[in-house]
């Protein structure tokens with residue numbers, strides 16, 4: 001899935017259409033607000049971000065993406081204003097993987113997308129399995145005893161932390177800062193709510209996530 005944030009609807013529609021006929025799944029957003037709400041439900045493989053947007057601008061969105069451990073490694077291509085050396089430099093300094101100077105051709109866009117995806121592809125598939133739970137880090141999928149389950153982005157990130165560190169006890173504070181990002185200002189109860197839904201979705205493997213009274217949570221590893 002590729003997310004495309006562009007406020008000009010004619011350009012956005014053309015971009016999304018071109019990506020789809022090129023074999024990608026794609027979704028367009030007119031501004032940062034719509035984009036962030038979609039980010040809560042699905043993590044895209046790549047994001048194309050226009051610099052000039054109403055409300056939150058593209059460079060600010062880029063900065064927020066890079067600041068979070070959850071979204072920090074998603075490849076981003078910035079669409080910069082024509083001839084704006086400044087935009088280009090700021091975009092690359094801000095951690096963009098590439099940029100497209102407006103106006104750009106649709107075929108150029110597709111070849112840049114492919115090049116960035118090739119360059120940023122995980123070096124090896126990372127599949128972790130414990131107690132019936134299998135997490136595929138390259139495909140972002142989880143199954144329990146062979147049955148695929150559908151997790152939200154946060155639930156997935158919590159499970160990934162547990163699976164990568166079996167037996168390690170995570171406090172709510174550590175989970176909050178690792179999964180939600182250090183600038184998250186909500187309550188630690190948020191963690192409990194997500195652990196609850198994660199356990200339910202993991203079904204028979206749900207009790208693998210153990211509560212460590214007064215401390216936090218850990219993935220129980222049975223021999």
Ligand code: CA
Nearest residue numbers: 007050052053
């Ligand atoms: Ca724009």
